[in-house]
Amino acid sequence: MxxxxxxxxxxxxxxxxxxxxxxxxxxxxxxxxxxxxxxxxxxxxxxxxxQGVITGYEARINAAALGRTVQAIVDVSLVPGDGADAFEQRIAARDEVVFAAYVTGSADYKIIVECAGAPGLDAFIRWVRADEVVARTESQLVLRTILD
Missing domain, CATH: 1.10.10.10 (Winged helix-like DNA-binding domain superfamily/Winged helix DNA-binding domain)
Incomplete structure (x- = not known):
């Protein structure tokens, strides 16, 4: 402390x-x-x-009001190499990404996205998989949020 x-x-x-x-x-x-x-x-x-204890304030946006009716957690694993920085920049630029973290465990990244239905999620996952540094993805649909 x-x-x-x-x-x-x-x-x-x-x-x-x-x-x-x-x-x-x-x-x-x-x-x-x-x-x-x-x-x-x-x-x-x-x-x-x-003191830097409070670092900012933010608005919570109703994703469904924007037509983003599907929320998913996408695990991404990268191929070994030097592509992580560029991958992170590309992910950070995507509008549907609401959270992204480099993590320990079986995947390299946990990404939370809010998409316009199943077609929007499909398009996002296809875009991620098309990246040459991505080895694999695994996705889970969010059924209900317990703590926001």
């Missing part, structure tokens, strides 16, 4: 939990939930941002 995170107290931890759940919460509501004045909460959040 580094010096920055060791300085977190129980209130900071509760603030982080509330912000993780709803980053648009008002200072007043956040203060009510952690039993502090809104200005005190705002000061703490600003300090957490300056």
């Amino acid at each position: 580094d010096e920055q995170t060791s300085a977190l107290d129980a209130i900071d931890t509760r603030i982080l939990g509330e912000i993780r759940h709803d980053a648009r919460i008002s200072w007043r509501e956040l203060g009510d939930r952690v039993h502090l004045a809104p200005t005190s909460v705002a000061d703490r959040v600003k300090r957490l941002e300056q």
